[in-house]
Structure formats: C-alpha cells, structure tokens
C-alpha cells in the first residue's frame with residue numbers, strides 16, 4: 055500500500071500525517087484522529103450521521119475517500135461546541151428534546167447548521183428539505199424541526215436567547231412537564247461514546263464469517279490459513295466454547311456460532327480477531343467451510359406439515375410456541391350472530407433499522423472478569439446466559455450497557471456478545487466488533503411475519519359476539535423472543551373489546567429464515583392489525599360509524615380481559631375521542647362519504663410530496679438560478 | 681468495502697492518461713465516488729480490491745464551465761450542486777436546478793458529478809434526462825485522441841456506455857435555453873435520497889404574451905433502459921396556443937413509454953400526470969399568461 059501524506063486543517067488544527075489510501079474520510083476522522091462524534095450509520099450515504107464540513111460544504115464522509123480531503127479544511131461535530139460551550143443550535147436541540155437515542159444527532163446538528171448558514175430565515179418546509187439527507191429513527195423528526203426553528207429565531211433575534219434555557223419545572227415538578235433531557239448535551243455535542251466509538255490500548259478488531267446457506271450441515275471448518283496470516287491473533291468456532299452453548303430469551307436454542315449446522319443465511323460460523331479490521335476481513339475470507347446442503351423450509355405453514363424439514367431436533371414439528379386462549383363457546387357465539395365475517399391478513403418481516411448498527415467491546419480485566427460492553431437491551435439476562443456458555447461463575451462475568459443508538463427490541467438478543475467474550479478470553483486483549491449496516495440487516499432479528507385468519511360474529515347493532523383467530527408467525531431459525539411475542543399477540547388479539555366468546559391460537563414456527571424477535575409492540579401489531587381491520591369491514595357491512603362500533607364494544611372500567619385481568623381504569627374512550635378529533639373525522643358509516651372530503655387539505659396537512667421550497671424562499675443562490 | 685493500494689489524484693489530463701497507461705488493467709476511475717463506494721458493499725459487489733483508484737476531480741479541464749447564450753460546456757467533474765449555486769448556469773439549463781433539488785440530498789450533490797451520472801448510466805439517473813433534453817454531446821479523450829458523440833448514443837443500456845478502455849469523459853456540450861421555463865418531476869419511495877421510479881425533465885418557451893408555445897423539450901427516465909426524448913410531444917406542442925386541453929392531449933399521446941418490469945400501471949398513471957404537471961410548471965416559469973391555464977387544471981395536477 056502506498057500511504058498518502060495528508061495535510062489538512064481539521065477542527066482548526068493542522069494535521070499532517072501518512073494515511074492508508076483506502077480509508078474514507080470518516081475512517082480517518084474516527085479511527086486515526088479519534089474524532090468519534092460523527093458516526094457511521096450505513097456506510098452508503100443514506101443516513102447522514104457522518105456529515106462533516108469540507109471547506110465549509112457539508113459532505114457525507116462515508117462516501118469520501120480520505121485523499122479528497124488533501125489541503126482541505128474539515129470541521130466535525132466536535133468543532134461546534136467551542137471549549138464545551140454548546141452552539142445555539144445545539145442548545146436548541148437540548149431545549150426542544152430533539153435527541154432520543156442520539157446516534158443521528160451529530161449529523162442532524164451538522165445538517166441544521168448548514169441549513170441555517172445557507173438560509174438564516176429558512177421556514178419549516180425548507181428546513182425539512184435541507185435535512186432530507188439525514189435519517190432519524192426515534193424522534194419522528196418534529197422535535198428536530200422545532201429545534202432548528204427555535205435556533206433560527208434566536209439567531210435572528212426574534213426570540214431572546216433565554217428561550218434556549220427556559221424550563222417549566224421551576225417548582226421541581228417534572229411529571230407532565232417539559233423537562234430538558236439531562237443526556238442531551240452529550241448527544242448534541244457528539245461526546246457520548248457508543249460502543250463502536252470506544253477503543254482500548256492494544257485492541258483487536260473482530261470480523262465474522264457468516265453462512266451463505268439457509269440450511270446446511272457443516273462438514274468441516276478449516277481455519278489454518280486464516281490463523282497463519284500476519285496480524286491475526288485468534289480464530290474461533292463453536293468448538294472453542296468451553297461451557298454449555300446456547301442463548302435465547304425463552305429457549306436457549308442458539309449457539310453463539312453455528313454448531314453442526316447452519317439454519318439461516320447470515321448465521322455466524324467463525325470469528326477472527328486481528329490487529330486491524332481489514333486483516334480480520336481477509337482472514338475471514340481465508341476460512342474454508344465444507345457444507346452439505348440440507349433441504350430448507352422457508353414457509354411457516356409448510357414447516358407445520360408432516361415431513362417438513364426439521365430445523366431443530368428438539369422440535370420435530372417445528373413449533374417454537376403455541377399459545378391457545380379459550381373463553382366461552384365461539385361456535386355458539388357464531389350461531390347466534392347476525393353477521394359472520396371471515397378474512398385473512400398477513401404482515402411482513404420488518405427491520406428495526408436503529409441508526410446504530412450492533413457493536414461491542416470485550417476484555418478480561420485484572421481480576422479475570424470477562425467484561426462485555428455493548429448496547430444490549432437485556433444485560434442481566436445476557437450475563438447469566440454468558441456465564442453458562444463460557445463456564446465461569448457469575449461473579450466473573452460483567453456486562454456494561456453502552457448507550458443504545460436505537461433498539462426498538464432489536465438489541466435484546468445476545469447475538470454477538472458471546473463471540474466477543476470468547477475472543478477476549480482467547481487473546482487476553484480487548485476486542486471490538488462493529489457491524490456494518492448490511493451485517494445488521496442480514497443477521498439480526500426482525501419483526502415476526504404473520505398470517506392470520508379471523509372469524510368475527512356480530513349482532514346487527516354492532517356488538518361482537520364471537521371472535522376466532524388463528525395466527526401463524528414465521529419465527530425464523532432460532533427462538534429468541536418468539537415465545538413472548540406469541541403470548542402477547544394472543545393476549546391482545548381480541549383488542550380492548552368486551553367479547554363473550556373468544557378462541558385464539560398463535561403459533562411461532564421455526565423456518566430457515568432470518569430469526570424473528572422482539573420488535574416494538576411485541577406481537578400486538580400482528581393480531582390487532584387483523585382485528586382492527588375486521589372492525590372496519592364490519593362497520594361497513596353493518597352501516598355503522600367505525601368509531602361507533604369500537605365504542606359499542608369497548609371494555610370499560612372494571613371489565614375483565616380475555617385472560618382474566620381486571621381492568622381498573624380504561625382510557626379507550628378518551629383515546630378514541632382524541633383520534634376522532636385530531637383526524638377531523640366525518641361521522642357516519644364508511645360508505646356514506648360524499649364526493650368531497652372536509653377532513654383533508656387543511657393548513658396543518660402536508661401538501662403532496664414535492665421539493666423546491668428553497669426556490670421560493672429567497673435563498674439568494676437558488677433564487678438567482680430561477 | 682473498497683480497498684486500494686494506491687489512490688492517485690492527477691492534476692492534468694496527461695498525468696491521468698499516464699497513470700492509466702502505467703496501471704492498465706489494474707485501475708478504476710472515480711470522480712465523486714457516490715456510486716462507486718456504495719457499489720463496493722455487501723449485497724452488491726461486496727469487498728472489492730482495486731489496486732489503483734484514479735480520481736479525476738482535480739483535473740482542471742474536467743472542472744471547466746462555460747455558459748454562453750446559445751451553448752453550454754461543462755466539465756465532467758461538475759458537481760450537481762453547481763446547478764443550484766451558479767445562477768447563469770441555472771438560467772441556461774432551466775430544468776437542471778429543479779432536477780438538482782431532487783438529486784440525492786444537500787450533501788451528496790456537492791460531491792456527485794455530472795460525468796459520474798452519465799458513465800454510471802443508471803436507468804433511474806436524474807441528470808441524464810435533463811442533458812438529453814438539451815441534446816447534450818459527450819466529449820471523450822484518451823492518450824490517443826479525442827472524440828465526441830451525442831449522449832443518446834453514448835449511453836447504450838443500463839450501466840452500459842461507449843466509453844472505451846483508457847478513455848475519460850471530459851465534459852458535455854449542449855444547447856443553452858435561456859428564457860425557457862424549466863421543471864423536473866420525480867417520484868420515488870420518499871422525497872430525499874430516492875431512486876426515481878419516474879422522472880421527467882421539461883422546458884418550455886412561450887411567446888412574449890405567454891400564450892403560445894414557441895418551443896419545448898421533454899425527456900423522461902426511470903421507466904426504460906435509457907432516457908428517452910419525447911419528440912412526438914414536442915412536435916405536437918410547438919407553435920400551439922397554451923391551453924389545458926392541449927397539455928392533456930400531449931399527455932394522452934399513445935407513446936407506450938413504460939418499459940419497466942414492475943409497477944407498470946402505476947408508472948403509466950404517473951407519466952400522464954407528470955407530463956401535464958411538468959408542462960404547467962414549466963409554462964408558468966416561462967411567464968404563462970395568467971388566463972392561459974385554468975385554476976381547475978392546476979389544482980387537478982398540482
């Protein structure tokens with residue numbers, strides 16, 4: 055490799071260094087200069103959290119080879135807070151509560167800074183446009199736009215600077231009040247260290263070999279060529295696990311690396327720790343695995359048929375979990391109904407897409423405590439599982455939860471922490487693994503795809519007499535949270551409605567697809583999508599207002615749920631009312647709507663999708679282009 | 681991951697050709713890198729090892745910009761953002777600023793080049809239909825000499841061009857259309873950072889009263905292997921009085937434009953709506969007489 059001698063001004067300081075020619079500006083800033091404020095979220099120019107100024111122009115540093123910064127002035131998020139004093143925009147982000155997980159925020163603050171430099175008077179629509187290259191997964195953007203508008207107004211003297219600091223908690227009350235988040239300054243300044251930002255002296259870099267096959271027996275794994283490479287410290291496979299391998303939230307059916315066979319594309323097979331990530335990558339490519347293909351099964355309904363390929367020997371019927379609920383007598387309920395509707399519904403796998411891809415750092419400390427730092431959403435459980443897997447007493451296993459750059463349930467599983475612990479133990483050096491976005495998508499849990507058939511029996515006045523639901527979910531190759539998801543799906547399947555006869559069956563099924571796991575709503579979405587859709591259909595058939603049919607059936611204070619929980623207070627009626635008002639609902643059955651709609655196209659409703667507000671806004675440069 | 685042993689930034693064409701000669705068969709040309717880096721990732725090309733990358737963005741000739749009354753010449757390394765910064769350029773190519781706001785995002789268009797867009801030759805590229813509407817000529821050079829050809833001959837299919845081994849795209853030359861109104865219609869899955877499902881470049885020139893279409897240029901992309909100029913529509917409109925019925929007639933011409941494999945019916949609907957909307961927007965920016973187009977028409981296609 056021919057190093058580049060780079061001369062640049064970075065955050066106001068002259069930097070003159072030899073750098074590897076294949077680095078991107080982002081790698082150079084983060085790895086060589088330890089400027090970890092700007093993050094990597096996707097590596098493909100999509101998310102914007104890597105945005106930095108290059109000669110005053112905002113750029114995505116993940117798409118920029120470092121050589122392009124030759125002679126340039128580069129400013130990162132670290133440059134904005136001078137001597138720790140936050141910029142007006144950063145203060146506004148703090149005040150407006152514009153940060154949640156915080157991982158996108160350095161890029162957002164940079165993009166907002168660029169937006170207000172380009173047009174100090176940008177209105178909200180123009181701000182939205184100018185922040186279009188930055189993705190946030192938590193906030194829904196509104197608070198971010200609020201923050202930029204506040205900063206704009208302070209900068210323009212339209213509101214006093216004290217507005218950035220005001221809180222309405224002077225009397226010490228916090229509940230129901232607008233409170234400034236205490237963790238926001240660390241996020242808006244980029245100073246908060248996520249796992250992928252952390253380094254330790256002597257740290258090794260980890261890369262993982264993943265299965266290209268959905269279902270195959272592992273005949274042999276030859277790691278000798280990888281181990282022989284310069285800079286490679288260790289290569290591990292399932293054979294290196296000292297204890298009882300297996301993790302999962304309910305059943306411990308998943309080995310930390312494939313054991314004997316692979317069950318989905320992307321499953322970890324081996325992991326390499328090397329002096330740098332590129333060497334580790336090359337070593338991974340040098341590992342030879344011989345597979346014997348097995349028949350795969352990708353459809354959960356097919357997986358339930360006799361003779362289907364078996365994913366786990368312990369579950370020959372491929373059923374991870376079946377949850378049945380029985381209340382009353384549904385057949386009698388249907389017989390007594392005026393109208394019986396039967397429909398089927400399906401939902402698809404969904405990726406959590408937290409902005410922070412999985413990352414972790416592990417080391418064995420001076421007291422032989424195996425320590426794993428990662429954005430785990432379930433560290434205590436992970437600690438117990440890991441102790442068993444690495445055969446250590448619990449007192450010698452420690453989990454430290456690093457800031458979670460978005461989780462949404464997707465970081466509940468101990469997908470990679472086991473490999474890190476093992477490599478730290480083998481090498482007795484700190485080891486770090488940072489997933490790429492693609493790796494995160496390929497190998498981690500998704501929301502359960504579902505297929506539901508739903509029968510609902512109703513009286514002419516809208517009362518539901520009986521509900522029978524069968525939902526089959528694709529749990530993928532491993533159990534993870536499937537059991538809990540099936541439970542919650544079943545518990546909430548009949549909705550907040552008082553129904554005398556209920557029969558519910560939810561099934562989580564093993565297949566050779568990417569494992570499904572915890573995902574916001576934890577199963578409730580899948581069953582309620584069916585139930586709520588069916589209620590709309592029922593309203594149409596019965597000539598009832600969709601809100602009304604829900605009120606007719608709503609559980610009230612003191613009612614008993616289908617799983618026999620007594621409800622103290624039920625806020626459903628209030629929620630319905632609020633939704634009705636906010637949507638400017640025009641009362642009546644779904645079929646009565648005339649040719650014109652009064653609920654659309656109000657001032658607070660976004661017009662059709664378009665871009666180009668900057669042409670109208672008086673932004674000098676763009677206006678001139680007109 | 682894109683791995684190279686050497687990253688060269690030649691300061692002249694000759695230096696670039698010398699490097700290409702020296703590393704023949706072992707190099708790849710890059711400009712803004714906004715297609716190349718995402719390409720070298722898992723799920724696409726994966727990890728790619730290319731011994732030498734040759735960055736052409738510092739070659740002066742590739743950064744030239746001449747905006748005349750009748751012709752424009754743009755170096756291949758011109759970033760898309762220039763169409764928003766350079767007022768004279770925006771006037772000479774009035775659909776391009778509109779295209780630029782739809783192009784990727786504020787950050788990427790500061791880096792993405794016009795030349796990269798053409799050589800990458802994606803069917804969903806946004807700048808190439810605009811260039812096609814200007815009858816752009818591509819200028820090519822190699823150590824052996826120079827040649828040029830119309831863009832529509834240069835791009836031969838998805839990802840395919842006539843660029844020869846050892847050759848660089850140095851620039852574009854095209855008609856200037858000052859006084860035309862321009863519009864760019866685009867739809868994808870979201871607003872920013874989106875691949876065009878359909879995109880349409882429109883330019884309209886009206887007479888002094890803003891009532892008669894003197895000239896118009898249209899080119900569409902996203903729905904076929906390569907951008908397509910809509911000469912049939914241009915011919916229909918040229919010289920006619922500006923009126924809603926005429927624009928709808930143009931949009932209804934049976935041209936069978938959609939050749940995409942997916943979502944054909946949707947795309948056909950979009951194309952029809954875009955044609956009317958794009959023509960209305962361009963005509964208004966060209967100074968259409970306020971009574972030439974009815975408010976109902978605008979509302980219907982707004």
Ligand SMILES: Cc1cc2nc3c(=O)[nH]c(=O)nc-3n(C[C@H](O)[C@H](O)[C@H](O)COP(=O)(O)OP(=O)(O)OC[C@H]3O[C@@H](n4cnc5c(N)ncnc54)[C@H](O)[C@@H]3O)c2cc1C
Nearest residue numbers: 099709711712713714715716784793796797799805806849
């Ligand atoms: C997040 C994101 C969003 C995007 N959005 C859009 C969009 O909205 N619309 C759109 O059209 N595109 C979009 N793109 C694609 C890309 O930005 C454009 O195609 C851009 O114009 C490519 O230019 P570049 O200079 O970055 O190309 P590079 O990646 O540098 O090069 C692309 C190809 O062209 C070749 N090449 C470049 N310059 C020359 C030259 N002078 N001579 C010979 N060969 C050359 C290279 O060898 C390479 O094969 C997007 C990309 C990303 C990452």
